[in-house]
Amino acid sequence: MSRFIDFNANNKDTHTEDEGHRLRVRSALLMVFFACLLLDFCSILYRLQVVEGAQWRANANYNVTQSETVDGVRGDILDRNGRVLVSNQLGYAVELDTSLMGEHTNEVLSQLLALCQEEGVEWSDTLPVSKQAPWTYTKEENLFAYISEGEDGKTQTLPTQLGKLAEEYEWVKSAETAQISAQELLEAMCESFSVETEELTPQVRELLGVLYEVALRQKEITYNTYTFATDVSISFITRVKELGLPGVSIVSSTSRVYNTTSAAHVLGRMGLISAEEWPTYQGLGYPMNAYVGKDGVELAFESYLHGASGTRLLETDENGAVISQQWQTEPQPGNHVVLTLDSDLQAHTEQLLADFVQKLDTSAGAAAVMLDMSGGVLALASYPTYDLSTYTEDYNDLLADPAKPLLNRATQGIYAPGSTFKMVTAVAGLTEGLITPSSTTYCSGIYTYYPDYQPRCWIYNQGGSHGTENVSEAIKDSCNIFFYDLGRRLGIDKLVEYATAFGLGNYTGIELPESKGTIAGPETTEKLGGVWYAGQTLSAAIGQDNNQFTPIQLANYVATLVNGGNRYETHLLKEVKSSDYTQVVYEYEPQLKATIDIDPEDLAAVKQGMYDLSQTASMAQYFADLPVSVGCKTGTAEVQGSDANATFVCFAPYDDPQVALCLVAEKGSAGGNLAALAASMLREYFAAEDNLGTTSQENTLLH
Ligand SMILES: [Zn+2]
16 A cells, blocks of 8 residues: 555556667656646545545644655566566555544444445455354454464463454453353444444444454554555545545555456465454554555565555644645565566466366366476466455355365365376386386286285276386386386385475475375374375375375476476575566575486486377377477376376476476366376467577566
8 A cells, every 4th residue: 555656666568679768658658647647646635635624624623743654566476578467556545534533433434334335345344243143253263362382382372453452442351261252242342332223233233343443453553544445436536525524535545456367376365464464564564554465476475575664744734634744764665576487378277277177067176387497387277266356256255165266276285196106116216226227027917916915007907917017118008016016125115205305295395375295104194093004005106095295296296307306496486676677686596405316317217108108199199299299197096986186297398308297187087188288288388488589588578
């Protein structure tokens, strides 16, 4: 939020060949644009504060200098090619100053709320009570108090913002032991805030919500105003002015604009500082009515995007009109965050997932991740997804949707890898010297090592066997017998060791919330309350048992493999640019997390198997006409009582890998079904690479 206009920010303009000329044209246009806006603001402020201010504030009688904290303009979020994905829009916000409403506060607020209802204007309301009867709390935990763990490991119970207020107004005796129903709370609030009513109606609840926000702010900061609603329409402003409500003012503000309908899980939302977040942001000097990142990139890179708040001194006369204002400290605009993401590829990938799942006609989800060789995220898609620009309106539907659109399946969904795990077993066997690229195992269709436990190869059910296979052939054919035998000889500890080294069952480091997943083995089984049997090693070796990983873990495992064993932390951040776009203020350095010492000949054998699979008839139909050759592996994991989940991993180009992919589809039957999607993603990515050629895209802003 800011009423501070920065002439250097937001300078996104059409790309032309001459950078200097473009900058001059852009600057001139922007100067004219902002000059017009400034005139408009001045005239509105003049009318509101000078012409009508006297009438509004007839009952008030004071003359005061007050300071207010003002946020800098938030930075933009761009993709790797300089496309602006999230920027700001100048607009108008409604601010309330209840000290100017006096004894008419409840009446003024009720009128304002009625107008908001009529005009469809949304306002901030964080009171955790339902909006209509039956009155219930909207959250179950941490309502009045929460448990906090100190650095010494000791826990203590602290009151929430509601808890503090409830103690102060004596709605409860103690926040820690509060036992008040939502209905009783609303009734107590009516009494404290002098709301005279026969019964609790939705209108009364709305009014209490605003009075609650006012009370919270009065408790924390000396300045009385708070931002009630943002991005309001001109027709709403006109009607507010017609009503002539004291203490209700319209100010210029900025709000987020989404220039893309994709990448919602990556970009994340903005929202008002919550009660729980306030202590942290207060310490960082944020004003209480500031908007902050709530999740995704907006939250992860809050410190880059936010800039620094400034302090303005306002002197007002007895009518409340501003006589003078000056900056004590000027707010600094935030820096711009450039992501590793390719927004065209991202949009394409999301469309592919949507089409795929809709064809299955299920309420299932799907995810896809493409990484570069140093862990940079090129695409990270989760289906179903949502629209950031209508998130607030859609929120209840999104929460209630059984397909869980708010869940980022690419980093938080955990899936059995199935046969895509077989390269872990292969590398472990080769590196530990149990097999060589040329040694063979015989597949008769049934594994007969144990007299009482004889699992089968998948091909046995189709009436066949694989015969003699080396490791490359076993990967191409996905022979279970080969990997049962190798897994048994390795033992579960070695399998766990190599899976861990590949980063499976652990956080990949991306700047978004992640699930950890689990690696199959005695430790996981015992944690789940079970007993580990030696025979389970066979299942673990082919990616079953308790092997459960996120799509981004699987993509990073393949990147690590074809990288020759170098595992990097995954990341979305490419670089941070100064608010005027002239300087790179931070550049992300790839973070090497671990190295698996894979012999080049061993790696060649594993990659060969993945390449040979891409050349089989079932796969070649998708990959044959790509501009690059690929290596791939399919996986299928049975899900009890449901269709199998499908997984698919691949890398390209085969000779000199640049990207690694993982796709997962719930109820997708078999991994091979995802090959067409992977091929389409690769086609999109390498066609774009061709178009970009060697021209540097640095400092180029595209629409
Ligand atoms: Zn076999």
